Amino acid sequence: MRRRSLLIAVPAGLVTLAACGDDGSDTSEAGDSAAPSAPATSAAPPPKIVDGPLPAITAGAEFGQKPTVAKGSGEPSKQLAVKTVVAGGGKAIAENDYVVADYLGQVWSTAKVFGNTYDSRTPQAVQLAQGTVIDGWRYALTGKKTGSRVLFSVPPTWGYGTQGNEQAGIGGEDTLVFLVDVKDTFGARSSAKGTEVAQEDKDLPKVGTNTDGKAPSIEVPRADAPGKLVANYVIEGDGAEVAADDSVLVQYKGVQWGDGKEFDSTYGRGQLTSFSLEQVVKGWSQGLTGKKVGSRVLIVVPPDLGYGDDPPQGSGIGKGATLVFSVDILAKM
Template sequence: MRRRSVLAAVPALLLTAAGCGSNDKKSDSASSPSPSGSSQSPSGTPTPSASPSAKIVSGPVPAITGGTGFNQKPTVAKGTGTPSTDLAVKTVIQGDGPKIAAGDYIQVNYLGQIWSTAKVFDTSFGRAPYTNVIGEGKVIPGWDQGMVGQKVKSRVELAIPPALGYGSSGNAQAGIKGTDTIVFVVDVLNRFNGKSSANGKPVAQSDASLPKVGTNTDGKPPAITVPKGKAPTKLVANYVLEGDGPAVKATDTLLLQYKGVLWTTGKEFDSSYKTGQLAAFPLAQLIKGWQQGLAGKKVGSRVMLVTPPDLAYGSQANNGIPANSTLVFCLDILAVL
């Protein structure tokens, strides 16, 4: 997998990072379950869950009695009667954005409660939105199967039977029994895939001694033009497009679109655009140039990094990168996971 070339860690950590949907919200998973699997370890990493194929029906789902607007925290009534043993999916507000496909990352706000008691066991409203990949077993099966095909800017209500939720063991810490149907209201804020780009405002690139990076936002790889002359000996981390999201923290797991070229030749050595797969890694596991250059930058931004050898791979060659190479990266910070 080409993405390992930006990792400072051993390849085994790549598997951990690629399968990890957790972030710095560890306190959330300690108190209640998120949609990230049938159960969670104290670190917030989901354990594998079975994904039986679901028949999808339109109801019943409980009434939403308050917070009825998109991205308003909803109040949901207790379920009445017997819930369906199938997956009930109702599009409460039909969005006008692109459709979600399996393999996309979705960014949502959600509220989850128990059908029979209306007890809320988890919500992202009032904290950072939740982002994870859909349709690949990283979230509970009810989400994996119920959210595919929905549109961005939609509100979706799900009534999920135990087999498609937290299983026959339930989740004791959240008060979910193995027989409980659970209800989610999900507001789809955004979706990301291999054609996604940052959405920030262009920033002037006026230093002729530094590389110039394209400002296109059509999902195609931006051009990187490296100037003639000596490379900087210190890290350069400049906005190309400046977003309006929160500042990246050193502890964050980031969803990135990126491209890297050699300073000496301008030759591309790595790109998420070529694989069609976004990079989703903890910042702390990436090369030092990325760690230092992305920390403090705003989500939604495109950043140009010039990374000297001591903050990349030093005197060691790596995957087509010669020893002692200065590297130039274009990175789109799409989301924090």
């Protein structure tokens, strides 16, 4: 079973698409891509950013290489110590962005590793938002650029506080050390990127191909809705294929077939959404499985793979509605 990271709080999935009867239970264990989820409250004032002290990187010094970091020497800073080991030249990270990164996390005093994505070769996608990730990550990475390697230490005040994180083996007095390789960043105006695919079937909706971060148009034809699932590329990216048990980061817009009325959109909220394909309606899980990261996909969901005659209350979705979505797959999480 895919284990959930400890770095992030359980992300809010598509509220109007959450699969009924799925409690989203998991069996996370410390040490398997574990990373620090935000504590229940996160109200500490901003830290002062200082240069050190920080432990040495003893192996894997290049960006993307699996690193080894020495045990901390002496007393760690009571503030946030941050060092850009490799300065990237890509996009700047803004607060509330999602960052895709490899990282190593360990305890200052013992060098005990509690998080490592290098072995699994599966970078984490983490939102740098208050209450979603520990504050040390927000303050250390905001303003950095993609392609950067950042080493930083996080005292309890901007980590887990005095309660620690028992699941990860982190005590209430532990200062944490992270080495993070930032691969990409995504904000509210992120879009698919790839090759446009011809939309030649006049009986299917036509989706706009703009990649400026604005919501694409969805033109629903005056025709009967298809009885089977449709999942077609509008823009085909060149990233990895999405597996049935993956979690993904997306931009999306949803309308009903009959009247073309929009009922949900990340563009309207100005916030990306992440979710597991195991926790959404079958039309989404089947439609996105096998599609490539970076793509825009047209998904037409018939009632039997959506909500049938029992749509979520207040969703604006009618009984027996066929649903039409434009989905930009930005990253796997």
